[in-house]
Amino acid sequence: MTTEVAHAPAENPWDNAIEQLDAVAGKMRIDPGMRDVLRHCKREFTVNFPVKMDDGSTRVFTGYRVHHNEARGPVKGGLRYSLNVSIDEVRALSMWMTWKCAVAGLPFGGAKGGVIVDPATLSVHELERLTRRFAAEISIIIGPDEDVPAPDMGTDAQVMAWFMDTYSMLHGHSTPASVTGKPVSIGGSSGRFEATGRGVLFVTQEACRARGVSLDGATVAVQGFGNVGSIAARLLSEAGAKVVALSDATGGIYDPDGLGDIAALLARPRERGLIPRERPGRSITNGALLELPVDILIPAALEGQIHGGNAARVQAPMIIEAANGPTTPEADRILAAKGTYVVPDIVANAGGVIVSYFEWVQDLQSFFWEEQEVNLRLERIIKRAFGEVAEIYDREHGTMREAAYMLAVGRVVEATEVRGIFP
Numbered sequence: 001m002t003t004e005v006a007h008a009p010a011e012n013p014w015d016n017a018i019e020q021l022d023a024v025a026g027k028m029r030i031d032p033g034m035r036d037v038l039r040h041c042k043r044e045f046t047v048n049f050p051v052k053m054d055d056g057s058t059r060v061f062t063g064y065r066v067h068h069n070e071a072r073g074p075v076k077g078g079l080r081y082s083l084n085v086s087i088d089e090v091r092a093l094s095m096w097m098t099w100k101c102a103v104a105g106l107p108f109g110g111a112k113g114g115v116i117v118d119p120a121t122l123s124v125h126e127l128e129r130l131t132r133r134f135a136a137e138i139s140i141i142i143g144p145d146e147d148v149p150a151p152d153m154g155t156d157a158q159v160m161a162w163f164m165d166t167y168s169m170l171h172g173h174s175t176p177a178s179v180t181g182k183p184v185s186i187g188g189s190s191g192r193f194e195a196t197g198r199g200v201l202f203v204t205q206e207a208c209r210a211r212g213v214s215l216d217g218a219t220v221a222v223q224g225f226g227n228v229g230s231i232a233a234r235l236l237s238e239a240g241a242k243v244v245a246l247s248d249a250t251g252g253i254y255d256p257d258g259l260g261d262i263a264a265l266l267a268r269p270r271e272r273g274l275i276p277r278e279r280p281g282r283s284i285t286n287g288a289l290l291e292l293p294v295d296i297l298i299p300a301a302l303e304g305q306i307h308g309g310n311a312a313r314v315q316a317p318m319i320i321e322a323a324n325g326p327t328t329p330e331a332d333r334i335l336a337a338k339g340t341y342v343v344p345d346i347v348a349n350a351g352g353v354i355v356s357y358f359e360w361v362q363d364l365q366s367f368f369w370e371e372q373e374v375n376l377r378l379e380r381i382i383k384r385a386f387g388e389v390a391e392i393y394d395r396e397h398g399t400m401r402e403a404a405y406m407l408a409v410g411r412v413v414e415a416t417e418v419r420g421i422f423p
């Protein structure tokens, strides 16, 4: 096993998010006032809050919740626990949520939140106390009609359960629709756990169809072995693709003949988000994984992984962005120049928020669907979104990211205009 610890993204994700918006706003000739509205987050909330640690000491943590835009409905977005969390990262992620919800045609605006903490260093009790205190701190801007959090890096269904319970205790009654990504036993949706990875599968199938590539036997490298990466890898291998490389925060594994049964790999004991210690294949670094000669590259970890310094060496002709913001604008230009087909994050990983939307709808109606229905509806919505983006791509001859942004930004502008500027 390599001991490489991958580095935090060097570039500022908020600068990158603004650059992506500006490029498309210029192309769409959006009015400067409207562009200014879109370039700002509507609401930014910072909390510094104490947590009692197991040894009796008190530590102060910093957390954020940012609402980028709510023109199309209540805001929606995940909560991230990571040492890399910063206000600019949360701002960028909240803006990307606005575009993602719009691309998928969901009645939501964009939000994101996070706490600066490495959850792996906390005991379960400390994690629960941190989550409950953070939930209480930001509860004044959360709610089923205003802002509905979900899991992201470093958080999971258990964290969402504590969050939902805290919100419910503060309001005196159970409010399952206050968060999504909860366990099914308390109002979570069937299929939500796998939804982002399943969406990645559907999008990869559509991308292969659009490019005339067979998924059967196609070689795939996946960076990140958490919720999204591990499930995408398993579903893609079940669909016939040959997963040849996987990685996590400590490094990666590679076997050009395929890593075998991904479901079996997932079943082996492992720490959260990490590939099992007895790994197949040979060790490679996270950087080397991105440059492998594969048919499909799937970044599913952090933002800023494909950048100006390595984009020219990326060999995969197709990139499916399962992570949020894995490709910087500079890398985008390099990839576009050499004809790499990049399916952007706001389409590729929309499966999570699509099924979160289903979960919210089911909670509000107290009427729950079977997993097959969830998966069918997910497939229909994400393939429709891909098709609408692909149509713009075919017409405009830009990149898939520009096409997705044109669709998303157009929808948010339309909603803002029809609502008008208050008062």
Ligand code: NAD
Pocket: 005, 006, 007, 008, 151, 152, 153, 154, 155, 196, 223, 224, 225, 226, 227, 228, 229, 247, 248, 249, 250, 272, 273, 274, 286, 300, 301, 302, 303, 322, 323, 324, 349, 350, 352, 353
């Ligand atoms: P996770 O915490 O479950 O897993 C993250 C994985 O990335 C782990 O395998 C971890 O070891 C690895 N990792 C962490 N730091 C790394 C680094 N510096 N280099 C390489 N690998 C690293 O997180 P997740 O929920 O799978 O989220 C992964 C990405 O997908 C994030 O960009 C997230 O915003 C995005 N996303 C998640 C969801 C969701 O439903 N969970 C939905 C949409 C988008």
